[in-house]
Amino acid sequence: MKKITAIFLTFFAIIELSGQQAAENLIGKVSFISSQNIYVKFKSTSGISVGDTLFLTSGNRLVPALVVNNLSSVSCLCSSITDQNIPVDHIIIAIARSVKSSDQYVENIIAKEVVPEQGNNVDSVNLQTGEPKNSQLIQGSISVNSYSEFSNTEVPGSQRFRYTLSLNAANISKSKFSVETYLSFRHKSGDWQEVKDDIFSALKIYNLSLRYDLNKSTRFSIGRRINPRISSMGAIDGIQFEKSINKFSFGIVAGSRPDYQNYSVDLSLFQYGGYLAFNTGKKGKNSESSLAYIEQTNNFKTDRRFLYFQHSNTFIKNLWFLSTVELDLFKLENDVPSSALDLTGTYISLSYRITKKVSVSGSYDARKNVMYYETYKSYVDRLLDNELRQGFRLYGNWRFSDYMIIGLQSGYRFLKSDPHPSMNIYGYYTYTRVPGLNLSATISGSYVESSFVNSKIAGLNLLKDFRGGKVQTGMGYHMVDNRLPESQVDIIQHIGEMNLYWHFLKKLSLSVNYEGTFEPENSYNRIYLQLRSRF
Amino acid sequence: MRIVSLIIICGLFFFFRQQTEHPHGKEFKLSCSICHSPKGWTLDKEIYSFNHNTTKLPLTGQHNFVNCKSCHPTLVFAGAATDCYGCHTDIHQATVGQDCSRCHTTFSWLVANINEIHRYSRFPLLGAHLTADCSDCHKSESMVRFDVLGVNCIDCHREDYMATSNPNHPDAGFSEDCSVCHPVNSFQWTGAGFNHSFFPLVQGHSGPECAECHTSGTYTDANPECNSCHQQDYIATVNPNHSAMGFPVTCNLCHTLDPGWKPATFTDHDNQSFPIYSGKHKGTWTSCTECHENPSNYSQFTCISCHEHNKTDMDNEHREEGGYSYNSAACLQCHPRGVADDKK
Secondary structure, eight states, X not given: OHHHHHHHHHHHHHHHHHHSOEEEEEEEEEEEEOXXXXXXXXXXXXXXXXXXXXXXXXXXXXXEEEEEEEEOXXXXXXXXXXXXXXXXXXXXXXXXXXXXXXXXXXXXXXXXXXXXXXXXXXXXXXXXXXXXXXXXXXEEEEEXXXXXXXXXXXXXXXXXXXXXXXXXXXXXXXXXXXXXXXXXXXXXXXXXXXHHHOGGGTEEEEEEEEEEEEETTEEEEEEEEEOGXXXXXXXXXXXEEEEEETTEEEEEEEEEOOOTTTOOOOTTSEEEEEEEEEEEEETTEEEEEEEEEEEEEETTEEEEEEEEEEEEEOOSTTEEEEEEEEEEOOEEETTEEEOOOEEEEEEEEEEEEOSSSEEEEEEEEEEOOOOOTTGGGXXXXXXXXXXXXXXXXXXXXXXXXXXXXXXXXXXXXXXXXXXXXXXXXXXXXXXXXXXXXXXXXXXXXXXXXXXXXXXXXXXXXXXXXXXXXXXEEEEEEEEXXXXXXXXXXXXXXXXXXXXXXXXXXXXEEEEEEEEEEEOSXXXXXXXXXXXXXXX | OHHHHHHHHHHHHHHHHHHHXXXXXXTOOSOGGGTOBTTBSSOOTTTOOOOGGGSSSOOOGGGXXXXXXXXXXXXXXXXXXXXXXXXXXXXXXXXXXSOGGGTOOSSOSOOOOHHHHHHTSSSOXXXXXXXXXHHHHOGGGGGTOOXXXXXXXXXXXXXXXXXXXXXXXXXXXXXXXXXXXXXXXXXXXXXXXXXXXXXXXXXXXXXXXXXHHOOSSSSOSOOSOTHHXXXXXXXXXXXXXXXXXXXXXXXXXXXXXXXXXXXXOOTXXXXXXXXXXXXXXXXXXXXXXXXXXXXXXXXXXXXXXXXGGXXXXXXXXXXXXXXXXXXXXHHHHHOTTSSXXXXX
16 A cells, blocks of 8 residues: 555656746747737747737846737737737747746846835745735835925915825734834924924824734734724724634724814724625625624714625626715704614715726715714804715726727716706827827816806826836826806916926835916916835 | 545645645736746746736836735735725725725825816815815815815805904895805905906996995995985086986986096987987087086077077078967977977
């Protein structure tokens, strides 16, 4: 038996070793180009399979260009996955799987560009399960932002500064502890009195939490954190627990919610709740559903009680569906609490990719302002402001050639108290590779109707990338013809925009945005700057 | 037992082989050599050449530089979310929808297109609103919530409205639609910023102090009727004495907005007394005093001072007319329209 076992083990070992496939380069040429496909001829397609990626050479590196849809013994029928023009007779490289020694592995594949920055131990993964090991991963960013606004009117210019820190330290020292934070500090130039009066008018802690992963499926967190499964609840100052069992997850949260006015900690605003989530996924048909129940209090009196339901799925090929529903369960009328149902928020979004080149999407959202009955007792006006705002958006685009896209977008929004519903229609045409300039140009036109102004807008936007996307520049011009129907006044605006994004010194990036609005008498300017460093 | 052991061993072998063959999932079709080299199964950064732009989510901006594991927590890369909120928690608490790209780009969270965002919202920014700070209107902005706001003026300017004292808007019952009086593209609530287009303050009406017309301080006392402001002017007239003549109190029937009450016309003269703006007498006079020689009494007039109406000729022409008399009153009595054949 030992012998038989040894033979079997040896046999399977040979099979297993043979699975350690090496690769070799096959050189082919584009032989024919149809409207749909590109044909590539090789001496032999042995080692190439349907679904394989074929490459162009660019300098000393290979650039993915084609995907094999079908093949014969000497030819591949491919579709393009690159914006680059591939003429007949162009050299195409296939990395064929072979049973040859790994010594013959492609030596000329050298890619030094666009390699994502890796955190620590990115390679430390368990190939058996495909799950990452308990490895430390620390990443985050700090940024300095400046928002300047000035005009030639009598309104004085202003400048605001905002500094942010975002940190996600997962599995610190390979432990089960992780820390997340996102906070900002902002102030107006030369105005420190407001900061001195209330530090929390400037310091906003959106996230500061410590997480402990008991195991792969169980985690606790403490501190301030927005739970992504119930993000509409906002931040929770307290504890959160989540447990996953197969496709189900459930969680419990308890703590307080931030102060309504300055976002500081307010322990009198106790809140608690739980949620149940269910995920499925098979062959690209995924779905995620979650249902949450939340009770929010003020001095232990019910302030708000609601259900939150979220569902998304991709059950139908190329169709993506998302819906969220927020249902309030509590009402206070004449100081008498009741359990009346009130639909506070609904969001439904549907996106469908009809073909590779044509896609459409639409969304409907309806939202009331959230009513915190106890908290708003001191904000009488807020109690009056609870109308349902509804809106529709439709969007479609068609990439009718490699470099040309046209799109149409329309929106409609209204609130019962609005003098008129607001609607807009926007169309654009984009040419992604303007000959000679190698930039992307978009011309657009739109018509907007709102409660107090009707506008006709024509625009041109230019975008150009440099250094493989590390520098992006943009310029835009819009002419807006505004008509105030009530007063029959016309206001013509000429709007210019300039944008620069520059990723430099590996982890530093600079964003500069300028927008100038010029009217016959007045001009308004905004300059926004951001210097951001990732780590 | 041996056979069972063999089956178990083979089963385990196939199981682990199955697992090791598909660390990236069964659907994964890319060549191993895009990421791996003979050095081992770890990612070889030297040969890495995967073009993420061939996926459903082309990498642009900051997405180019984040750690792969941020979006791909497992080696089954296809399991990564392609929608924004799959990776980014909605800190706006569902108040602005789920499509981050309406306000943000992959290059920066900085919202640079504030003007454009509002242009397609229910409240495009115009005039002074272009200079406003976000938090002036979005009171819950510090919580990064953008709650539903009304677009009526009063929704944001209620405090301004309630604080008014000169005039006191609530007491006067003024409209809560500020734009009736305060244009959206003005920068002050008073003076030049005030929209008086319902009663244009031009020419003779330009320049007066508000209190000249709005005498009670409530600004509800003035009305657009001429007499409400010009009664004293009317009474004081002497040339002609409007009151004595029974002229209407609607000044604009005769006067324009030109300062000094001149020029003035009295086109109703044709209907009230005698056609001088039409018919035979149209354009034959330049001054009222040609006919009304006594400026203190416009009820007096003369027809016979005109050179055409000399007495000898008139007497000859009317020789056969009974009751003929050469005086102005008689002329008008027989010729109320000023022509020869319009005898009554």
